[in-house]
Every structure is written in structure tokens, then in C-alpha cells.
Amino acid sequence: MATNLDLQEQEQLDELKAFWNQWGNLITWTLTLVLAGFAAWNGWNWWQGQQGAKAALMFDELDRAVQAGEPDKAAKVFADMKERYAGALVTQQAGLLTARTQFEKGQVDAAVTSLSWVADKGNEEHAALARLHLASVHLDKKAYDEALKQLDGVKSPEFEALSQDRRGDVLKAQGKTAEAVTAWRAAWDKLDETAEYRRIVEAKLTSAGAAPAAAASGAKP
Structure with missing residues (x-):
């Protein structure tokens, strides 16, 4: 069952990544x-x-x-x-x-x-x-x-989240994955929880092995 769930999550991630590559x-x-x-x-x-x-x-x-x-x-x-x-x-x-x-x-x-x-x-x-x-x-x-x-x-503070998101894209393209994760996480933190765009940033973090949900659960005692 865990394997099936992992496969489903991976499929969703692949779909989000494909969507971003086409429409980002x-x-x-x-x-x-x-x-x-x-x-x-x-x-x-x-x-x-x-x-x-x-x-x-x-x-x-x-x-x-x-x-x-x-x-x-x-x-x-x-x-x-x-x-x-x-x-x-x-x-x-x-x-x-x-x-x-x-x-x-x-x-x-x-x-x-x-x-x-x-x-x-x-x-x-x-x-x-x-x-x-x-x-x-x-x-x-x-x-x-x-x-x-x-x-x-x-x-402009209004565009800081978008700026951090795009900074993460640039850093990832440079092969600086750790720095990219830091930028994407800053963007994710600043975006409203209801924003659809936040899911795209979350997909990038997940693909880099730094899913926000996992990070949050790991921080709990």
C-alpha cells in the first residue's frame, strides 16, 4: 500500500512538473x-x-x-x-x-x-x-x-514570493540545488496557503527532496 501511495504521489508530481514546464x-x-x-x-x-x-x-x-x-x-x-x-x-x-x-x-x-x-x-x-x-x-x-x-x-514586497521562486529556478539550473531549495522555501512560506501557485512551488521542493509537509512534520517533537 505504501508503494502504491508513493507511485501516486510521484505521478502527481510528474504531472505538476510537466504542467510547469509547458505553462510556467x-x-x-x-x-x-x-x-x-x-x-x-x-x-x-x-x-x-x-x-x-x-x-x-x-x-x-x-x-x-x-x-x-x-x-x-x-x-x-x-x-x-x-x-x-x-x-x-x-x-x-x-x-x-x-x-x-x-x-x-x-x-x-x-x-x-x-x-x-x-x-x-x-x-x-x-x-x-x-x-x-x-x-x-x-x-x-x-x-x-x-x-x-x-x-x-x-x-517591491508584493513580488518577493515570485522573485524567490524564480531565483530558485535559476539556482537549480546552475546546479545549486541546496540554494534553490532555500529560495523556493522562502517563496512557499510567503505565498498564501490558498494560492494555487503555491502548489507549483511545493512540487519543485518535493522534486528536490524537500517537501514542505515532510519538513514541517520533521520539526515537531
Whole structure:
């Protein structure tokens, strides 16, 4: 019976790992953009109050290009927004949206350029989002030191769990399993117990032989 249970657990773990390998970057893009929603909404209200209809039309035009999957058009509008309204929060959000559609259409270098601008010019929250995505891109390119450098720049507490999770991925890719476990455990500790994303982090810990449940039970007298 114990053997059957072990096999079932292994099958579940294999399924989670396969799911992460296929959808991990997409989940990160989606989750971080959702988490940025509140800050973006505040920025949008501020922008409407300060700058008026022209800026709203520019952002709407960019959003339509993103929805249509037209990265070149989105990049052109983003360039205009940077030139005219570089200090606006909505321009930072435009940079993230532009990078997303560039990345989805295979324009990785262009996405890096858009993200780098937000990372350098954005407020704490938007810069954190940009650096998380840059770390993912550099991880895919096996540019591990650059990925870690981007993660070091994530200062927003709201994104610390995601930053630690991605740091664990980078460290694991470098063959530093013990350090990766430390980072994943920090991410797992910071994520809400009801968060589905926590299961993915837990699967990574389990695959490294450091399942959180086992660690917790081992700590009891």
C-alpha cells in the first residue's frame, strides 16, 4: 500500500512538473499582470485626472494593438508615449503590455528592450514586474548571472514570493540545488496557503527532496 501511495504521489508530481514546464512562463506573465492591476488602476485614474483625452486615446490604441496581436504597432505607440509622457504610470503599464505581445510573437529582443525601459524608469511595482520577466527571459537564454542580477533589483514586497521562486529556478539550473531549495522555501512560506501557485512551488521542493509537509512534520517533537 505504501508503494502504491508513493507511485501516486510521484505521478502527481510528474504531472505538476510537466504542467510547469509547458505553462510556467505564461503563468508568471498572467499572475504578475493581475497583481499589478491595482497599481495600474490607480495610475490610470491619476492619468485621466491630469492629462485628459489624448493620453487615454493613445493607451486605448496600444491596448487594441495588443489585443489584436500586433507588436510592431504596439511598440510604435509605446515609443510615442515614452517621448511625450515618460513619467506617467500608464506609460509604464503600456511598456509591460507591449513587452507581453512582443514576447508572445517571438520578438524576444524587442521585449527585453521594452522591459528594460520599465525596469529603469518605472516605479517600484512596475519595475519589479519588468525585472521578473527579464529574469525569465535570461533564464531561458541560460544567462544565469544576468537573471539573478534582475532578481536582485526586485524591491517591491508584493513580488518577493515570485522573485524567490524564480531565483530558485535559476539556482537549480546552475546546479545549486541546496540554494534553490532555500529560495523556493522562502517563496512557499510567503505565498498564501490558498494560492494555487503555491502548489507549483511545493512540487519543485518535493522534486528536490524537500517537501514542505515532510519538513514541517520533521520539526515537531
